Amino acid sequence: MLHRDVIDTELLPPGERFGMWLDLVARTAAPLRMRSAHADDFAARAEIIGLGPIQLVRYRYPSLDAVRTAKLARQTEVDYFLLALTTTGTGASGQAGRHSVVGPGEFTFYDGSRPHEVSHLGEDDGRASASSIVALIPYGALPLPPERLAPLLAGRMSGTEGVGALLAQYLVQLTGAPEQYHAADADRLGAVGLDLISTLLGRHLVAEDEVPREVRRRALLSQVRGYIQRHLGDAALSPQRVADAHHVSVRTLHRLFESEATTVAAYVRDLRLDRCRRDLADPASAHRPIQAIAARWGFPDQAHFSRAFRAAYGTTPQAYRAEHGEQARIVNRTASTINSGPTY
Structure with missing residues (x-):
């Protein structure tokens, strides 16, 4: 199964929990100044999964506010972007003069090396925990130049429709049940996640041409496979229906499967x-x-x-x-x- 590191502050005495969390965030994401009304008993959990080119972290924590100051940015080097999916509670982020508020099922994106601020209010006005899933993406892993990504910093992106929904399902399923996947597949799963992330960011830049053709092909193939798997029980499932659902021609759909050494019909049958x-x-x-x-x-x-x-x-x-x-x-x-x- 996929390797998963689990950090649970409840294994420590209440007075030591918040300090442990500060250290964890500094090591896995970026050093931040953080405050919370629950600092005296900070019951939180993080599950970290390495997937080749990217790392996923599934978080659960009490309400908090955090900031990466300009001084911290100068003192500590961070060389990756972060794409965060809010799963419960309400999140807010600010970077490069942009601010956004996101609810469950929405993404925000920011550069870990630059000053930024984030906060997350748990449900029931902060009395319940908040949760999120964060993808850490190294510089150079994305097929988009950093200057092109600047308009997306602290932005808000849907995780309930289109490629965003597919990416959200991928993150929730994989981090929720990593035991269902083989360790040998970690790199391949990471590549799939990176393709989906690249496509989502490219779509929100309204510059799909910035995303390499092969990345778009693999992302579309992932969408098609997911659709087929969800509709296997439909006896009327056909290449035409699959193509229509993805707004492509049947010919394009068949070309998509040529490099997979199979056909659409054979994939469904198998x-x-x-x-x-x-x-x-x-x-x-x-x-x-x-x-x-x-x-x-x-x-x-x-x-x-x-x-x-x-x-x-x-x-x-x-x-x-x-x-x-x-x-x-x-x-x-x-x-x-x-x-x-x-x-x-």
Whole structure:
């Protein structure tokens, strides 16, 4: 699974918690002057995940105000941008003469090296904790020159529509369940996140031509894959429907998949077969008819499903279920024997 560092101030006595948090922020983001009405008992948590070119931090903390002064900016070097998604509470930021207030599901962007100010008020007028997910992006990782990014500093960007929604879903899913992903995929997952971030920033600059074509291609491919996975159960899912949903031609959609060594139809079919295979091997689905499992994943024609399954896995759905059901029963009996131990 992906490696995750967890820092929880509640493991320390109340009087030491705020100092620990100040040190954590200085090490993972940027040294800041920070104040909070909850400084005497600062119950907070940070989960840090490294993904090759970027780092993600999932924060939960009491309401706070922070500022990176010009003096701190001169004294400490920071070489990355920060893109913050507010998940609960109300955030505010200011940098380079711009200010914005963001609510849940909205992004703000700033340069960690330059003076800036941030605050976050928790829900219920600050009585509840606030939370956010922050992406730390090294200088040079973005395919956009720093001077082009200046208009976005302390700006406000939606995380509920378009590429912003896709990026927000990516951040929430990945930081919320990192155990679902393999450590070997960290670099690739980071590259996907960086592509989405680059595309979001490019769109808000109203300068899509600033984003390299390959980055736009990979970002669109991620959107298409996500759409297909969400609609696998729709038997009417077709290349035309996928293309229409993304405002591109079917020809463009097919070209998108050429470098993936597959076709749109094959990608949909393989995903559906894999979902069916998982359900057939899952003891929790043993009571469900094979036809119902097939229909759930977009195969309304049982004969067609059986032919496709046999071509993919070299056996029939019935035989596959029987084989893996027996394996599950053997494993369960073995586990039961081990757990019961000897009796005297």
